Amino acid sequence: xxxxxxxxxxxxxxxxxxxxxxxxxxxxxxxxxxxxxxxxxxxxxxxxxxxxxxxxxxxxxxxxxxxxxxxxxxxxxxxxxxxxxxxxxxxxxxxxxxxxxxxxxxxxxxxxxxxxxxxxxxxxxxxxxxxxxxxxxxxxxxxxxxxxxxxxxxxxxxxxxxxxxxxxxxxxxxxxxxxxxxxxxxxxxxxxxxxxxxxxxxxxxxxxxxxxxxxxxxxxxx
DNA sequence: TCATTAAATTGTT
DNA sequence: AACAATTTAATGA
Numbered sequence: 003x004x005x006x007x008x009x010x011x012x013x014x015x016x017x018x019x020x021x022x023x024x025x026x027x028x029x030x031x032x033x034x035x036x037x038x039x040x041x042x043x044x045x046x047x048x049x050x051x052x053x054x055x056x057x058x059x060x061x062x063x064x065x066x067x068x069x070x071x072x073x074x075x076x077x078x079x080x081x082x083x084x085x086x087x088x089x090x091x092x093x094x095x096x097x098x099x100x101x102x103x104x105x106x107x108x109x110x111x112x113x114x115x116x117x118x119x120x121x122x123x124x125x126x127x128x129x130x131x132x133x134x135x136x137x138x139x140x141x142x143x144x145x146x147x148x149x150x151x152x153x154x155x156x157x158x159x160x161x162x163x164x165x166x167x168x169x170x171x172x173x174x175x176x177x178x179x180x181x182x183x184x185x186x187x188x189x190x191x192x193x194x195x196x197x198x199x200x201x202x203x204x205x206x207x208x209x210x211x212x213x214x215x216x217x218x219x220x221x222x223x224x
Numbered sequence: 225t226c227a228t229t230a231a232a233t234t235g236t237t
Numbered sequence: 238a239a240c241a242a243t244t245t246a247a248t249g250a
Contacts, residue, residue, distance in 0.1 A: 210244055
C-alpha cells in the first residue's frame with residue numbers, strides 16, 4: 003500500500019469518485035514534506051498544484067502595504083486549497099507557511115483539470131468548498147470591528163473547525179497554543195490568555211496539545 | 225508495567 | 238524573553 007494511494011483515496015473529494023477516476027488522480031499526485039516553519043511558496047511565486055494537507059498545518063497569509071501580517075486562513079489536516087490560483091492560471095496572491103512539519107499532496111494542473119472536466123463528484127466538492135470559503139470571508143468582513151487579539155484567535159480557531167471543509171474533524175483538534183498564535187498573529191502568551199478567557203466564556207475547552215470546541219457558532223461571530 | 229529522563233507544551237511574569 | 242510547572246514520549250529495568 004503506497005501511501006500515495008491512501009492519500010488520494012482518503013481525500014474528502016474522492017468519496018464518491020469512481021475507481022478509474024481515483025486511479026487517474028493518483029497518478030497526478032505527488033507528496034512532499036515541509037519542515038516546521040518552511041515556506042511552501044511566497045506571494046508571487048507560481049505553484050501549479052492544487053494542494054491538500056495530508057498531515058500538518060498551513061498558514062495562508064499576506065503582508066499588507068502597511069507591513070502588517072494578515073492571515074487569510076489556516077488549513078489543517080484534510081484541507082485543500084489553491085483551486086483559485088489554478089483555475090485562473092496566475093501566481094499565488096499570498097504566502098504559504100508550514101506551521102509544523104507538514105505533508106502535502108500536490109495534484110498537478112493537468113490532473114486537476116481532468117477531474118474538473120470529468121468528475122461530477124469532484125465538481126460538487128469544488129463548489130461546496132468555494133461556497134464555504136466565501137461564507138467564511140463574508141463572516142470575516144461582517145464582524146470586522148477592530149480585531150482584538152482574542153477575536154483573531156477565536157476566528158482562526160473557528161476556521162479550523164469548519165465541518166464542511168473538514169468533515170473528518172470532530173469537535174476537537176490537535177494544535178498547540180504556539181501554532182495558534184502564529185495563525186492569529188499574536189504572541190504565544192497572548193494566545194494563552196485568549197484561550198483561557200474563551201474557556202471561561204464556555205466556548206472552548208483547552209487541553210494539552212488539543213482544543214475542544216463547545217460553541218462553534220459563537221466562535222465564528224466573536 | 226513501572227520508573228527515569230528528555231523534550232515539548234503550557235502558565236506566568 | 239525568560240523561567241517554572243506540567244504533560245508526553247522514549248527508554249530500559
